[in-house]
Amino acid sequence: MKSDVTLAELSEAGDKYIKDRSVGQINDGEILRSKGDYESGRYTGSLSAQTLGICHPTTAQLDYIICNNALKTGNPLKAEGSQLLKLQVGAHIDGYGAVVGGNFLLGESLAAKKLAKAATEVAKLVLDTIKVSIITSKRVVALIDNLFPLLLAWRASWHQHTQYDIQGPKEIDLFPSGDKPYQEGIFFETGEVYTVEVWITDAEDPAPQPAVELDKTLHQIPPSKDISGLSAELKEAYKCITDKVRLHQI
Known part of the structure; x- marks a missing residue:
């Protein structure tokens, strides 16, 4: 079943809405993009040399189509076969941020x-973790290496992000040193795959911004397209994207 709702449109709607609603809550950096950034449906551009603000806070992608920053892939949302739907949520704080998502059939x-x-x-x-006392992106790289020593991933570096794919079953203690109040760890069940992406900026000395709670940067995204033609499964996934997520009500 096909629909005229494209992945790029869904991503753009989320980016714009959250950025509009978050004015004053996060820093105002932007990602500089050009026509060449979307060549052949792949993101080929680099991050701007400034402190970043929102960076694909809400994206959706099918199978392995990369939709970071609302790529102009033109692929319609569709529910056929054993396709995977990938959802991601996240935000930047103090010039640094995290995007976390998962894959499911x-x-x-x-x-x-x-x-x-x-x-x-x-x-x-x-x-x-990363919003506390972070001064340079080199410290972010070291921090990520320490937080996820057992995961296979490429290192974060200038103009790049680091992606960690976590395949369950696995339990991860994000603070093995014991100096943080979160000790229960996160458990990923068998068959579940979750992705953690941590972005860094190339700003030489990003100015500190007021601390912001993650739930204040996640807002409801009103549907801008007619989704009546989508399957029930895809409507449920779309609802997951459009519903407001509040951390303290989970």
């Missing part, structure tokens, strides 16, 4: 709710 009735719960929990832990 279309048709799994509780997948969207489980994703929202796990994603917000992990996102808050990551953000609470």
Whole structure:
């Protein structure tokens, strides 16, 4: 079943709405993009040399189509075969941020709710860590290496982000040193795959911004397209994206 709702449009709607609602709550940096950034459906551009603000706070992608920063892939949302739907939530704080998401097969009735719960929990832990006393992006790189020593991933560096794909079953203690108040860890069930993306800026000396709670940067995204033609499974996933997520009500 096909729809005229494209992945790029859905991502753009989320980016614009959250940025509009978050004025004054986060820093105002932007990602500089050009026509060449979307060549062949792949993001080929680099991050701007300034402190970043919102960076793909809400994105959706099917299979392995990369939709970071609302890529102009033109691929319509559709529910066919065993496609995977990937949801991501996150935000930048003090020039640094985290995007957390998960993959699940279309048709799994509780997948969207489980994703929202796990994603917000992990996102808050990551953000609470990296927003404290971070001065340079080199320190962010070292911090990420220390937080995820057992995960296979490429290192964060200038103009890049680091992605960690976590395949369940696995339990991860985000603070193994014991100097943080979060000791319960995060458990990923068998068959579940979650992605943690941590972005850094190339700003030489990003100005500190007031601390912001993650739930204040996640807002409801009103549907801008007619989604009546989508399958029930995809409507549920869309609802997961458009519903407001509140960390303290999980």
